Amino acid sequence: MDRILPFFVIIPVFSAVSTLLVSRWERRKFPRIWSILTVSSLLVLLYFIWDKGVLVHEMGGWKAPFGVVLVKDSLTRFMLLIINGVALITLLYSYSYILKREDYLRFFSLFLLMLAGMNGVVLTGDLFNLFIFLEIASIASYVLVGYDIGAEELEAAFKYLIMGVLASMCILIGIAIVYSVTGSVNMADVARFIETNDIVDNKAILMATGLFILGFGLKAGFVPFHAWLPDAHPSAPAPISAMLSGVLIKSLGIYPLIRIFYNVIPMSPVVSNIFIFLGSISMIVGALMGSGQIDIKRLFAFHSVSQMGYIIVGVGLGTPLGLIGALFHLLNHSVFKSLLFLSSGAIQSSTGTRNMKKLGGLRESMPVTSGSAVVGALSISGVPPFNGFWSKLIIILAAFQVKNIWAASALILTAFLTLMCFVKFQRHAIFGEASEIVKRSKEAPLPMLMSLVILGILCLAIGLFNQTIITNIITPAQEILFDKGAYIMSVLGNVGGG
Amino acid sequence: MTLYFLDFLLFMIGLYALVTKRHIVKKILGVAIMEYSVNLFLILIGFKMSGTAPIMVADMDFATFIRTAVDPLPQALVLTSIVIGLGTLALMVAIAIRLYERYGTFDMHEINRLRG
Amino acid sequence: MEKKVESGMSSIVKTITSVMVGFMMLFAGYFILFGDEVPGGGFPAGVMMALAYILITLAYGREFVEKRVSGITASKLTDVGVLIFLFVGFFGLYFSGTFLNNFLQNNESLFFTSGTIIINDVAVALTVGMSLYLIFLALAIFGRVVCEGSLCKDLGRDSEEEKE
Numbered sequence: 001m002d003r004i005l006p007f008f009v010i011i012p013v014f015s016a017v018s019t020l021l022v023s024r025w026e027r028r029k030f031p032r033i034w035s036i037l038t039v040s041s042l043l044v045l046l047y048f049i050w051d052k053g054v055l056v057h058e059m060g061g062w063k064a065p066f067g068v069v070l071v072k073d074s075l076t077r078f079m080l081l082i083i084n085g086v087a088l089i090t091l092l093y094s095y096s097y098i099l100k101r102e103d104y105l106r107f108f109s110l111f112l113l114m115l116a117g118m119n120g121v122v123l124t125g126d127l128f129n130l131f132i133f134l135e136i137a138s139i140a141s142y143v144l145v146g147y148d149i150g151a152e153e154l155e156a157a158f159k160y161l162i163m164g165v166l167a168s169m170c171i172l173i174g175i176a177i178v179y180s181v182t183g184s185v186n187m188a189d190v191a192r193f194i195e196t197n198d199i200v201d202n203k204a205i206l207m208a209t210g211l212f213i214l215g216f217g218l219k220a221g222f223v224p225f226h227a228w229l230p231d232a233h234p235s236a237p238a239p240i241s242a243m244l245s246g247v248l249i250k251s252l253g254i255y256p257l258i259r260i261f262y263n264v265i266p267m268s269p270v271v272s273n274i275f276i277f278l279g280s281i282s283m284i285v286g287a288l289m290g291s292g293q294i295d296i297k298r299l300f301a302f303h304s305v306s307q308m309g310y311i312i313v314g315v316g317l318g319t320p321l322g323l324i325g326a327l328f329h330l331l332n333h334s335v336f337k338s339l340l341f342l343s344s345g346a347i348q349s350s351t352g353t354r355n356m357k358k359l360g361g362l363r364e365s366m367p368v369t370s371g372s373a374v375v376g377a378l379s380i381s382g383v384p385p386f387n388g389f390w391s392k393l394i395i396i397l398a399a400f401q402v403k404n405i406w407a408a409s410a411l412i413l414t415a416f417l418t419l420m421c422f423v424k425f426q427r428h429a430i431f432g433e434a435s436e437i438v439k440r441s442k443e444a445p446l447p448m449l450m451s452l453v454i455l456g457i458l459c460l461a462i463g464l465f466n467q468t469i470i471t472n473i474i475t476p477a478q479e480i481l482f483d484k485g486a487y488i489m490s491v492l493g494n495v496g497g498g
Numbered sequence: 499m500t501l502y503f504l505d506f507l508l509f510m511i512g513l514y515a516l517v518t519k520r521h522i523v524k525k526i527l528g529v530a531i532m533e534y535s536v537n538l539f540l541i542l543i544g545f546k547m548s549g550t551a552p553i554m555v556a557d558m559d560f561a562t563f564i565r566t567a568v569d570p571l572p573q574a575l576v577l578t579s580i581v582i583g584l585g586t587l588a589l590m591v592a593i594a595i596r597l598y599e600r601y602g603t604f605d606m607h608e609i610n611r612l613r614g
Numbered sequence: 615m616e617k618k619v620e621s622g623m624s625s626i627v628k629t630i631t632s633v634m635v636g637f638m639m640l641f642a643g644y645f646i647l648f649g650d651e652v653p654g655g656g657f658p659a660g661v662m663m664a665l666a667y668i669l670i671t672l673a674y675g676r677e678f679v680e681k682r683v684s685g686i687t688a689s690k691l692t693d694v695g696v697l698i699f700l701f702v703g704f705f706g707l708y709f710s711g712t713f714l715n716n717f718l719q720n721n722e723s724l725f726f727t728s729g730t731i732i733i734n735d736v737a738v739a740l741t742v743g744m745s746l747y748l749i750f751l752a753l754a755i756f757g758r759v760v761c762e763g764s765l766c767k768d769l770g771r772d773s774e775e776e777k778e
Contacts, residue, residue, distance in 0.1 A: 533638055551653075553651075577655070577657060580657075581742070583746075584746075588749045588753075591753060592684060592749075592752065595753065
């Protein structure tokens with residue numbers, strides 16, 4: 001059954017390449033239907049391997065510390081569900097999204113390459129393989145951000161590109177330092193080496209820790225590494241903004257941090273304090289700077305920075321409850337942030353503007369779009385019974401459990417700032433007097449509306465059924481992170497202790 | 499040890515060019531220098547002074563092989579990393595050309611329409 | 615007033631290029647064939663192939679090359695290279711259980727001394743070579759692309775009057 005694992009990378013790459021070979025057939029219909037079929041088949045494969053426990057696939061037949069392994073455990077299947085699910089809904093949305101540059105073949109092929117890279121990042125059990133898949137996904141996203149080659153898009157793509165290359169270089173130096181200390185790049189092997197030799201306080205490991213936080217934090221968009229995010233996410237086309245803010249900054253930024261600092265290098269008090277500090281600053285700075293924006297996509301992008309701070313505070317608290325809250329907030333943020341970005345794309349393609357002062361009274365001319373935008377805004381502000389409320393509550397409770405008053409007060413303050421900001425968004429854009437631009441616009445096309453409605457229903461359903469989801473999906477993921485011995489044993493077999 | 503210091507100096511030169519210069523092409527050259535220094539660091543980890551190539555000829559026994567050969571794993575990692583750097587550099591140059599068409603200038607201080 | 619521009623460079627450059635390109639391709643083939651024993655492999659072979667094509671383009675001019683290997687053909691050959699690599703990996707999965715496993719015996723014949731690595735090297739050389747050639751074409755030979763609204767046209771190198 002572990003033979004299925006490489007297909008999560010093979011199938012998107014094959015679809016991406018075969019999309020480019022089509023020349024004379026339908027240039028518009030073929031890539032869209034083909035990519036939707038691809039991601040649906042990936043979700044079917046995920047359903048087959050959901051309950052099978054820990055699966056380890058050795059590529060090329062080489063055994064674990066010498067060869068590259070693909071590992072699927074509970075955290076991996078959780079991330080795969082989020083990545084492929086959001087990708088399917090975004091592809092459904094982009095069925096009828098009109099790009100400014102009419103080169104649809106390359107758009108969908110790059111989208112599928114980015115998806116292949118993200119699947120590879122969460123599936124791999126080897127540090128250098130993680131770096132390679134991270135580069136595949138990052139380079140595809142650099143091109144996709146500047147896809148409508150206007151002036152501002154290119155400037156945003158250039159800034160994102162330079163900072164992303166800097167992050168990749170820091171990650172590579174970190175991997176080199178870890179290799180020089182432990183003699184292996186396999187994650188389980190490094191974990192076993194650190195544990196048996198008890199070298200957590202080694203200066204080299206500490207430097208590698210700092211470099212990893214720098215590199216992966218830049219990919220995730222914490223403060224002070226957030227400078228590319230408010231430029232890149234608004235300038236991208238709307239489905240790419242949803243993918244970037246919904247899954248890319250999580251699977252390329254947060255997932256490697258969780259995997260490395262819980263399973264490979266154990267969580268020390270220094271790292272925990274750094275995470276809580278950076279997370280609190282990210283939350284407050286993101287929410288404060290977001291309240292002064294007029295462009296709705298730039299507002300959403302700043303709040304992405306703020307919500308990433310929530311997740312990393314939950315990770316940095318180090319308790320099981322904190323980790324459950326962080327993973328649940330990761331799931332919720334994917335759902336409601338992609339809902340918000342997709343609805344802003346629908347608003348932009350119907351009315352032609354993203355300026356909040358010029359929109360107003362959208363609920364009369366675009367009822368479904370504005371309804372789903374309201375659902376998204378209520379979810380991110382943390383209003384019950386939508387899903388944002390439960391995950392924020394769990395993280396705040398975890399902060400009180402550890403008696404960390406600064407983190408808890410930062411969390412509550414940010415919740416108020418977010419609520420205030422989104423109330424302002426709703427008042428300007430959705431309710432209120434209809435302006436001339438809005439009066440002339442009509443509702444978005446049907447595939448866009450279907451994806452928005454699906455995401456809105458998911459927000460409500462995750463909020464109502466949160467107990468089921470936490471016990472079945474999230475708690476196993478959290479347990480595998482705390483149980484380092486089981487991870488090492490299942491990857492390396494019975495070689496050595498653990 | 500001096501090799502590592504020189505490599506770090508190369509990295510700092512590239513970082514200086516990236517941060518201080520205003521011309522886009524000079525920033526791209528700074529990034530290229532930094533990539534070279536990172537690849538060199540990766541190779542230096544597996545380097546032995548007066549070591550041989552990690553190919554085992556027929557009449558060598560295993561102990562001498564381990565004692566004298568350089569480490570082959572970083573070399574494989576660097577091969578991939580060079581090609582990734584090449585692709586990223588090509589993308590940077592292409593974006594820089596199109597930026598010149600849109601803004602009319604190469605000066606990075608004037609390409610700042612996205613602010614706030 | 616029509617001025618007949620002779621495309622490409624002078625005839626000395628053309629003669630020497632036509633001799634050197636053969637040796638460059640031979641060098642690339644040597645890297646592919648013996649890449650498992652001698653330092654080399656897929657990547658330098660691809661770079662030599664791309665350099666050969668770039669040299670022909672510089673010496674003979676754009677129109678000569680576009681009749682033989684155009685940008686579209688190069689783009690398709692890149693995809694073919696990736697597909698060959700994926701199929702080799704898939705056959706490894708099908709025959710021997712894990713992805714990219716070696717399903718040919720390690721015999722001492724001329725080609726297959728290390729199993730499937732040579733097929734992977736051919737695929738990598740094709741992909742890398744055609745990609746680098748395509749990058750060169752896109753940066754230097756293809757003209758400006760002007761997009762107004764949804765209409766993008768590719769201006770050639772000598773249409774100076776259509777600059778925006």
